[in-house]
Amino acid sequence: MSKEENSQVVVRKEKLAAIVQAGVSAYPNDFRPQQSLAQLLDTHGNQQDEAILATVSVRVAGRIMLLRSFGKLTFATLRDATSSMQVAVQRDEVGADIYNTVFKKLDVGDWIGVEGFLFRTKTGELTVRVQRFCLLAKALRPLPEKWHGLEDIETRYRQRYLDLIVNPEVRTLFQTRSKIVGRIRATMEENGFLEVETPMMHPIPGGAVARPFVTHHNALDRELYLRIAPELYLKRLIVGGFEKVFEINRNFRNEGLSTRHNPEFTMMEFYQAFTDYHELMAFVEHLVVQVVQHVNEGRLVVEHQGVRIDFTPPWSRLTLQEALVRHAGATLAETLDRQGLAALAAKHGMEVKPEWDDGALLLELFETLVEEKLIQPTFIKDYPISVSPLSRRSTTNPEIADRFELFIGGWEIANAFSELNDPQDQAERFHAQMQAKNAGNLEAMHFDDDYIRALEYGMPPTGGAGIGIDRLVMLLTNSSAIRDVILFPQMRSRD
RNA sequence: GGGCCGUUAGCUCAGUCGGUAGAGCAACAGACUUUUAAUCUGUGGGUCGCUGGUUCGACUCCAGCACGGCUCACCA
Numbered sequence: 001m002s003k004e005e006n007s008q009v010v011v012r013k014e015k016l017a018a019i020v021q022a023g024v025s026a027y028p029n030d031f032r033p034q035q036s037l038a039q040l041l042d043t044h045g046n047q048q049d050e051a052i053l054a055t056v057s058v059r060v061a062g063r064i065m066l067l068r069s070f071g072k073l074t075f076a077t078l079r080d081a082t083s084s085m086q087v088a089v090q091r092d093e094v095g096a097d098i099y100n101t102v103f104k105k106l107d108v109g110d111w112i113g114v115e116g117f118l119f120r121t122k123t124g125e126l127t128v129r130v131q132r133f134c135l136l137a138k139a140l141r142p143l144p145e146k147w148h149g150l151e152d153i154e155t156r157y158r159q160r161y162l163d164l165i166v167n168p169e170v171r172t173l174f175q176t177r178s179k180i181v182g183r184i185r186a187t188m189e190e191n192g193f194l195e196v197e198t199p200m201m202h203p204i205p206g207g208a209v210a211r212p213f214v215t216h217h218n219a220l221d222r223e224l225y226l227r228i229a230p231e232l233y234l235k236r237l238i239v240g241g242f243e244k245v246f247e248i249n250r251n252f253r254n255e256g257l258s259t260r261h262n263p264e265f266t267m268m269e270f271y272q273a274f275t276d277y278h279e280l281m282a283f284v285e286h287l288v289v290q291v292v293q294h295v296n297e298g299r300l301v302v303e304h305q306g307v308r309i310d311f312t313p314p315w316s317r318l319t320l321q322e323a324l325v326r327h328a329g330a331t332l333a334e335t336l337d338r339q340g341l342a343a344l345a346a347k348h349g350m351e352v353k354p355e356w357d358d359g360a361l362l363l364e365l366f367e368t369l370v371e372e373k374l375i376q377p378t379f380i381k382d383y384p385i386s387v388s389p390l391s392r393r394s395t396t397n398p399e400i401a402d403r404f405e406l407f408i409g410g411w412e413i414a415n416a417f418s419e420l421n422d423p424q425d426q427a428e429r430f431h432a433q434m435q436a437k438n439a440g441n442l443e444a445m446h447f448d449d450d451y452i453r454a455l456e457y458g459m460p461p462t463g464g465a466g467i468g469i470d471r472l473v474m475l476l477t478n479s480s481a482i483r484d485v486i487l488f489p490q491m492r493s494r495d
Numbered sequence: 496g497g498g499c500c501g502u503u504a505g506c507u508c509a510g511u512c513g514g515u516a517g518a519g520c521a522a523c524a525g526a527c528u529u530u531u532a533a534u535c536u537g538u539g540g541g542u543c544g545c546u547g548g549u550u551c552g553a554c555u556c557c558a559g560c561a562c563g564g565c566u567c568a569c570c571a
Contacts, residue, residue, distance in 0.1 A: 007540055008505050008522055066532075073528035090528065108521080121529050145506040145520050147532060152506085154563045166506095210570070255570050256496085265571070412571060443570085468571055481564095482571095492562065 008142045015105040016138045022101045026138045031113040034059035038082030044118055045126060053118040058128050060085070061113040061136060063165070064106060066146060074103070075127075078112070087114050087128040088121070094130060102135065108146070109139030157489050176295050177473045177485060181248060183294040184268055184469075187287050193244040193270055198233035200226060200250070206451065207231030207390070209443045211254040213263075226252035231390065231464065232451045234271050235419060238462050239454045246270035248469065259481040260411065260471065263490050271464040276418045277402045280463045281379050284406060284414055285313050288377070288472070295476055304409050304475050307375055315377040317404075320366050323380055328369035341365060355439065359384025359399075374407035383417075389429040389445060391417035406467075409475050416465030423455035 019026055035043075037060055047053055062078030062085070069075075072091040077084055091099040093116075106112065116131040144150040149166040156163040156170075163170050185195065203222070205212035207229030217224050230247050237245050248268045255261065272280075292300055292311045300311040318326065321335040324344070334340035341361045345352050350368055352361060362384055374380070381404035385393060391401035403417035420426050430447040437444035473485040483489035 006505055006522095011522065068530045068533050069527085070530070070533080071527045073530085075530050075533085077531080086531075088529075092528085121531090123529070123531075125529095125531075127529090142505050142521060145532095147520065148507040150506075151508095152502095152563090154502095155506095157563090208571085251571085253570070256568080258570085259565085261570065267571085415571080466571090471571075 009140055012107060012138070012140045012142075015107070016140070019102055019105050019135065019138070024102050024135060026135055028134065028136065031061060031134055031136055032059075033061040033080075033113065036060070036082040037062060037078065037080045037085040040085060040118070040128075041083055041126065047118075047126075048120070050119060053120065053126075054129075056118045057115075058118060059113070059115045060087075060128065061111065064108050064110050064112060065143075067106075067108055072099075076106075076112075078114070085128065086121075086125055087116070087130050088119075089114075089130045089133060094133060103133065106135065107139060107142070109141070109143045111136040111139075154491075157483055158491055160487055173477045173479070173485065174487060176477050179295050180291050180473055180476060181266075181469065183291045184287065184467075185248065187290045188246045188268075188270060191244070191283075193246045193272070194242055196234070196237060196242075196245050196247055197249065198227075198230045198237075198247060200252075202227050204446045204448050206445060206448050207233075208251070208253075209389075209445060211442050213252050213254045228253055229267070229466070230269050231466070232448060234269055235459060235462065235464065236451070236454045238271050238273055238419075239457055239459045243273040243460070244270070257490060259483075260474075262470070262482050262486055265482070265486075266469040267466050268469055269464065269466040271419070271462055273460040273462050275463040276461070277381070277404055277416055277463055280416045280465050281317065281381075281404055284416060284465055284467070285315055285377075287467075288406075288413075289313060291472070292476060302476060302478075304478050305480055307409070309376060309409060309475065311377055315379060315406075317379045317381060319382040320362055320380055320384075321382075323366060323370045323374075323378075324362075327373045328365070330365075330369075335362070355436075355441075357384075357386050359386035363387050371407060371412070372410040375409055377406065377408045379404045379406055386432075388417065389433055390420055390426070392420045392422075393425070411471050411475075412468070413471055413475075414465055414467045416463065419459070419462040419464050421455060421459040421461060423452050426455055427452050 016026055035058070040058065040060065044053060044056060060078065060080065062080040064076050065079045065084065066077040067074060074089045076087050076089065078087055089099070089103055094103065112133055113136050114128055114130045114133045116129045119127055119129050121127050144162060144166050150156055150162055188195070201215070201224040203224060205225040205228050208231065210228045212225040212228050215224050215226065229251055230249065234245055234247060246268060248266065250264045251267050252264050254263065257263065289300065289311055292302065296302060302309045302311065321332065324330040324335050325332055330344050334344045338358050338361070341358065342352055344365055345361065348369060350365070356364060366380070383391070383401045383403040385399050385401050388401035388403050391403045394400040394402050401417060405412055406414035420429070430445060430452070433445035434447050470482050470485055473479070474482060477485060479485050
């Protein structure tokens with residue numbers, strides 16, 4: 001028996017044929033529900049007076065989730081987008097002929113519309129007494145089992161619609177994701193930011209250190225790259241005179257998949273003229289607090305994978321060096337020069353690659369020894385210039401970038417900096433990246449002539465930040481895998 | 496890409512020492528007008544992920560492959 005034609009599908013197709021044979025349309029499109037199930041329950045859930053309930057005219061639609069048949073009476077549990085509700089179909093109410101030839105051919109999974117009045121069963125459940133019903137869509141495949149639902153992780157991801165039908169918490173999670181994005185957008189707009197859309201297909205990939213996807217445009221006969229970040233385009237808009245812009249959209253990176261990495265993922269990036277990374281720290285803190293409260297009933301403490309995360313501001317602010325001292329047992333002296341850093345790496349059995357400069361070594365040490373320990377929201381600031389090719393140099397120390405990253409739950413959630421608006425310095429940074437690329441670093445940046453030209457027209461002093469939306473959603477929905485917060489995660493094709 | 500684990504009916508899962516597979520739900524037939532995962536009686540349903548190998552005999556042991564999960568590496 002092939003997967004496409006198992007016996008249950010055969011039976012359902014036969015039922016469908018019998019229904020059509022009886023002159024009933026199996027896929028009509030003229031039924032309009034009068035109220036949602038939630039509206040019915042909200043309005044009449046407390047009404048005990050049978051005489052009043054019997055006057056409530058009902059017209060609702062839903063998917064049959066359960067059927068309990070007693071021969072001449074059948075209870076069905078319907079579910080729509082808002083709620084679930086029981087309906088009772090009696091043979092003598094809808095007519096013996098239609099009851100036997102059509103209603104008895106319905107299955108769990110079918111969509112139906114019903115009309116009737118309300119009543120309470122003897123167990124007290126608010127129920128629709130059905131006088132007329134119509135089939136809205138016949139399901140040809142059976143739903144997963146009603147007790148355990150769909151547990152197979154692979155099927156849940158590949159057939160997300162099934163996951164959504166039988167696992168209500170999945171629907172709730174994606175509603176929460178929508179609320180998170182909605183709250184971010186609202187907060188940005190409240191603060192005067194303009195939402196924009198910049199290209200997803202880039203002639204030159206830029207704005208991040210990552211490997212891109214390559215595609216080909218036939219009419220232009222040229223390679224295009226799916227964007228790895230919108231950064232350089234958004235800053236062109238600051239050059240163009242917009243002073244506050246943001247974009248919520250997908251980035252694509254041609255790298256490995258894991259519980260925290262999907263090839264396409266969602267970022268919110270924003271840029272604001274006349275601010276710096278210190279002020280951005282306060283704004284990011286404000287923004288995330290707004291979001292957490294919005295989806296967490298006003299509370300700022302979240303449980304994630306068994307760990308309490310407290311978003312109550314102000315959050316810790318540490319330099320990279322301070323973080324190594326506090327969380328990796330380093331001495332301050334060890335963090336200050338190459339010799340100390342190398343000794344620290346040796347102490348922890350870390351390999352030091354020859355191409356790493358001091359800055360790269362410092363960052364590697366941080367990522368290996370500290371990052372996963374930053375469970376409570378923590379800003380890490382003052383990154384080495386060599387690993388921050390788009391960031392402004394510190395006024396007091398030209399080897400340090402005016403940059404911070406936000407860590408929560410051991411993950412990098414945000415990356416922000418005062419933007420480099422000196423076109424000559426930026427050109428030098430691009431040259432350094434190209435040298436790294438020529439030396440074999442596949443993630444190194446390209447030289448973007450037009451971006452340099454844009455800066456040469458003058459970009460006002462600007463601060464910018466990117467926030468990883470998927471990981472934020474993971475934190476706020478207690479998810480351990482990024483695939484749980486992406487509706488259709490990337491999967492290998494199956495023959 | 497490496498390591499470990501998994502893949503059995505539509506779904507959720509058992510399967511002993513190597514002797515050609517079971518349960519619950521779902522389905523089908525029947526009974527039943529107040530159930531809540533309704534109940535009761537009966538019936539059907541399997542390329543045991545795929546391909547090889549060992550063996551008289553493989554769901555079971557071995558190898559390769561596919562897909563998935565966890566994890567390491569890379570990254571956000």
